[in-house]
């Protein structure tokens with residue numbers, strides 16, 4: 001009997017286990033906090049707050065820093081005038097606040113010592129700033145009037161209220177999102193230690209693949225798999241280099257040999273089924289790869305193993321050439337492990353949904369269909385052909401019709417994986 005999807009997935013996981021282990025134990029890379037390379041990387045160690053956040057008590061509003069006690073009696077019928085104090089702008093060191101005064105203060109400016117509340121400028125009388133004196137200017141003159149009390153702490157952002165000093169900002173193994181990068185930067189780190197990415201050498205094969213810069217001649221096609229799989233692998237956190245080979249086993253071997261030193265994994269597409277010119281099978285079987293037919297459609301032909309290349313033993317995973325087959329093979333067998341390494345959920349979000357129409361499926365294979373969600377929440381599936389990349393590009397989901405199912409009626413529930421996130 002053909003190997004099952006689950007058995008092959010376990011084989012791929014076992015093949016990748018030493019790669020994962022090595023990368024988890026590898027010397028971290030240090031990446032600058034401003035580097036575009038940081039987004040999506042995974043912390044190799046926990047990052048702690050070097051300063052409390054906010055680092056000092058500061059104003060949440062443009063207004064007047066006051067002592068709440070000075071305005072305790074203020075009300076519409078009992079206006080209280082306070083002498084104007086020194087003004088503080090964001091970036092100024094904290095000033096001193098005298099009892100019975102109102103110190104003009106701007107959003108983000110340090111609270112002057114002695115003040116315990118802020119009244120927004122639009123709540124003062126008049127509701128705008130008069131001419132202000134900052135440190136170094138002539139002493140402030142005039143008064144500002146208030147017609148309401150202020151409570152202690154109102155519009156004051158306390159030091160450390162967001163994050164106390166020394167707190168863990170992100171644990172080891174955390175994927176860096178824009179907000180996490182902002183947080184680490186805010187606390188003063190100039191670099192972040194991240195895990196090295198798995199380096200994948202991606203190889204498309206086939207004499208039919210035409211150079212992109214040339215118009216197609218009859219019989220030839222453009223290479224969809226390299227850019228598609230490279231994008232999928234990068235999205236899952238891998239560093240990818242691509243090579244292309246024609247249908248010569250010697251050419252493929254030498255292409256892989258020259259790049260093997262700088263990769264943790266080789267992924268190929270095409271050249272592995274029952275044809276007379278199966279370059280991947282011909283070139284890699286003698287080096288240690290094994291090829292098999294899975295009870296799966298698309299993605300039936302598969303290969304994997306460890307290759308003796310350039311004095312090293314390099315894991316290889318071989319996907320079929322049909323673009324939809326290659327995409328689904330990556331999705332089912334390879335991307336979950338890479339996503340886990342990249343601090344992302346391994347699995348696509350899974351749901352059960354009802355079919356909008358009846359379907360047929362080869363009973364001896366696990367069929368993976370592409371589809372969309374209709375307005376009524378049911379799922380409609382596109383045609384099963386593994387060359388239909390147009391349908392895949394429009395798909396919101398993969399629907400699984402397990403082995404043993406020959407047909408399902410309209411409204412039958414199916415498991416779907418959302419691929420539109």
Ligand SMILES: Nc1nc2c(c(=O)[nH]1)N[C@H]1C(S)=C(S)[C@@H](COP(=O)(O)OP(=O)(O)OC[C@H]3O[C@@H](n4cnc5c(N)ncnc54)[C@H](O)[C@@H]3O)O[C@H]1N2
Pocket residue numbers: 204205206208209221222223224225226269270271272273274275278298299300301319320321322323325386
């Ligand atoms: N007699 C049989 N023929 C086939 C079988 C079988 O069991 N018996 N399996 C079929 C299935 S299923 C698949 S899937 C394909 C897999 O074939 P290969 O992995 O050997 O891939 P190729 O023959 O090289 O290519 C298949 C198909 O995909 C196109 N292709 C290849 N590479 C690319 C690329 N980089 N970008 C876009 N398209 C690509 C290629 O031109 C072929 O049309 O075999 C079936 N045959």
Ligand code: MOO
Pocket residue numbers: 296297298299300301320322325326386387
């Ligand atoms: O199993 Mo193939 O991958 O259908 O085209």
